[in-house]
Amino acid sequence: MKFLNPTHWDIIGKLKWLIVSFIAVICFGVLVIGFRWVTTGSKIDTAYFIFEKAIPGQVTEIAKTVYQFEEIQKLSNFSIEVPAPDANYKEQVRLNIKADKLTNDEVKKIGERLSTEYGKLAKDPAIETTSLSGQPFNWGLDFTGGTILEMTFKNPFVDNTGKAMADEEVIGKVRTAFAKNGVSLTVVQVQRLAMEAEQGKDIANSILIRTQESSDTKLKSVITDLISTFGEEDVANRKIDTIGPVVGQELKRSAVLALVIALAVIFIYIAFRFQPRAGVAAIACLIHDLALTLGVLSLAWVEINSAAVAALLALISYDVQDTVVVMDRVRENTKLYLGKMPYDKLINMSITQTFMRSFNTSFTTMIGILVILFLGGKTILDFSLIFLFGLTAGTWSSIYIAAPLLVVWKNFENRVSTNQPRKTYQLSTPEGIKVAVKETQPQINKPAIKDNLAGKPPAKKGPPKKKSNKRR
Structure with a gap:
């Protein structure tokens, strides 16, 4: 065939x-x-609060306190930061709140609540909008830096009635633990038990977390809150991988x-x-x-x-x-x-x-x-x-x-060499075969005809005359 x-x-x-x-x-x-x-780019608003006096307490304690504010709970995808003292600010007087969108009224109410908790603000809070460039690929931890934390718990994720929690509810509790400790969160995945999943049972007892944070102190505080939320952890199966951003x-x-x-x-x-x-x-x-x-x-x-x-x-x-x-x-x-x-x-x-x-x-x-x-x-x-x-x-x-x-x-x-368009013929057509044969034929050079300068008619060519052998 x-x-x-x-x-x-x-x-x-x-x-x-x-x-x-x-x-x-x-x-x-x-x-x-x-x-x-283009589509993975986003914008984030940051509110900067500066106090007249130093904010007392550890960073995680401050973040947990601020997290309890009713004004903070209404924000979408928020995080709390307490910058460390530097050359410009000798004491811990700054607090930043990031969210998908912040209005002037929301920032004003948050500032009033913070003033009640930590004292008078040195100046009015400022709002800055930052455009985050999109990512063409889902870069892994190897290229972005940060920490991947995998935690497995001895008991499955269930509510007070013993019913399995939905993945959205588990993820919400994980985000709460990170926000309370002022740690940014990138990705959360809920994982199933392998054996039960093969049997068709929807039982989850493990979470995979990806964050840009690489501080051991902050992560320990988050892990403590997660254990208090989901119960005893199987420490032997805990996995932590950390790579610096540089x-x-x-x-x-x-x-x-x-x-x-x-x-x-x-x-x-x-x-x-x-x-x-x-x-x-x-x-x-x-x-x-x-x-x-x-x-x-x-x-x-x-x-x-x-x-x-x-x-x-x-x-x-x-x-x-x-x-x-x-x-x-x-x-x-x-x-x-x-x-x-x-x-x-x-x-x-x-x-x-x-x-x-x-x-x-x-x-x-x-x-x-x-x-x-x-x-x-x-x-x-x-x-x-x-x-x-x-x-x-x-x-x-x-x-x-x-x-x-x-x-x-x-x-x-x-x-380019001939300045003429050249067609590529299909080999199965008669036209293509004809052109192929024509291109392969050798060129025969014909002799040039000389001009008759004397104006005489050309001599007739014929067979050579035979010499006569007759004697005179």
Whole structure:
């Protein structure tokens, strides 16, 4: 069956649609990342209160006291900060309150209540609105800095009647504990018991918390409040991971630099080993693969951590492997058939000859990735997902994008050299076959006809006269 035999496929005949798909995938990735960048931005209002005298007590005690104010309870997503003394303020006289939105009336009422509790304000409170830039990706703790706290309790989350709490109620209690201690909170997740979840029971007894705070003193106070709220903790299963913000930013820069260096080295190798145009085509394919993979990660809001960067680097090295195989076949066929057949037909033959090799390699690898995805556990789940999407994109680009880009390059060169548009014919049409035969025919140089300067009619050519042997 010719349809199932790749050697009979006319891939270059669909060149226009291949280029359209290539551009569409890159646009998809860019638009999704840009959409996330714009929509995840937010604004936050901060009210600054400065007292004439120092505020007595520890930071956590002050935060707990202020949290009890009725005016504070009405705010949305608020946090309480007590800045430490510095060069400008020798004593602890400042208190900041952050919320999604603060009005002048709300700040005035809060200021009156604070004056009653801690004494007269040195000046009227000020409100500052800060615009927080959006995030194109869900950066993990490795790149943002902060703390991830996982706590498991011996008893499930139930109310006074013994009924299981809703996730929203558990999250609300966790946010209350953080707000009372003046600690900002980023993400809260309620986790189920593994064995009960498999049996269909909705029993939760664990929470996963992510915060930008890295102070052990403040976190201990929060942990104490959580234990008093949810009961005795299984301390043996507690997990705390802390990374400083400076280290996180350095890791982010190192990850981006690693990707850029990998792409540069790949371009240099392929350009040196084959041709510069082959290096450009390979890098274009890798950009295509990364755009699709990063777009899906941004759309699904998958956490980007060190494992994700490792998956992207592995993906780049694996995808370029198939591209090198196709380029190597193009180079071999160019030596054998260049000048004997059109360039687009030569590229099509190279793709079809390596198609089954590329497909079988990617298919067997995909089977292994699927096994890891479903049986590997949560630890390498993100790695498996990233590699699966990237492998699918890489298989497509190495077969249908890399070599066809060489045809686009060649057509552009011909158009520039001849200043005439050059049509890429489909190999399966009679017109294409006719042009291919015409281009391969050798040109015969006809001898030039000399002008007759004497004006005499040209002499008639005929057979040479025979010499007569007759004697006189």
